[in-house]
Amino acid sequence: MFSQEKFIKALEYAVKAHGEQKTPKGLPYLTHITSVTMEVIHACEESKLEVEKSNLAISCALLHDVIEDTSIKYDDLYVDFSESVANGVEALSKDKTLESKQEQMKKSIEMLLEQPYEVQMVKLADRITNLSTPPEHWDNDKKKAYVKEASFIYSCLKNSNIYLSKRLEEKIENYKKYIV
Numbered sequence: 790m791f792s793q794e795k796f797i798k799a800l801e802y803a804v805k806a807h808g809e810q811k812t813p814k815g816l817p818y819l820t821h822i823t824s825v826t827m828e829v830i831h832a833c834e835e836s837k838l839e840v841e842k843s844n845l846a847i848s849c850a851l852l853h854d855v856i857e858d859t860s861i862k863y864d865d866l867y868v869d870f871s872e873s874v875a876n877g878v879e880a881l882s883k884d885k886t887l888e889s890k891q892e893q894m895k896k897s898i899e900m901l902l903e904q905p906y907e908v909q910m911v912k913l914a915d916r917i918t919n920l921s922t923p924p925e926h927w928d929n930d931k932k933k934a935y936v937k938e939a940s941f942i943y944s945c946l947k948n949s950n951i952y953l954s955k956r957l958e959e960k961i962e963n964y965k966k967y968i969v
C-alpha cells in the first residue's frame with residue numbers, strides 16, 4: 790500500500806506546475822502524468838513493495854516531469870517534499886544544457902543508476918506510456934530512434950522491477966508495427 794495523502798499532495802502539485810501544458814496528442818498533460826503513475830502503482834502492488842518505497846516511486850511518478858518541463862526547481866522539491874523525491878525527479882530529468890539528445894539520455898541513465906529501484910521504475914513506466922501510438926507527424930527514422938532508445942533504457946534499468954521491464958519489453962515489440 791501507499792499513502793493516499795502523499796499521492797494527492799504530489800498530484801495537485803504536478804497539476805498546478807504543468808498548468809496548460811498538453812501531451813503530443815493535445816490532451817491535458819495530467820493524462821500523461823497519471824498514466825505513468827498508474828503503471829508505477831500497478832508494479833508497486835504486484836511486487837508488494839513496502840509503503841515507504843511505494844510512496845517514493847509514486848511521488849516521483851507524479852512529479853517526474855516538473856523539473857524538465859515547468860519552472861519548478863530541485864530546491865522547490867527538496868523543500869516541498871524531501872531530499873529523496875528531489876534527487877529522484879532530478880535524475881528523471883534531461884539536463885538541457887547538454888547539446889545532444891544522446892548525451893542527455895546517457896546522463897539521465899547514469900544518474901538513475903545511482904538512484905534506488907523505486908526511482909528507476911518511473912523511467913520504465915514513462916517509456917511504457919510513451920510507446921503507445923506514435924504522433925502522426927513522426928517519420929520512420931524518428932520512430933526507429935525512439936524504439937532504439939527504449940531498448941537502451943530497458944537494458945540499463947530492467948533490474949528495477951520485473952513487471953515494468955516485462956511490460957516495456959512487450960511495448961517495444963509491439964511498437965515495431967509502426968515502423969515500415
Ligand SMILES: [Mn+2]
Pocket residue numbers: 821825853854915
Ligand atoms: Mn514523462
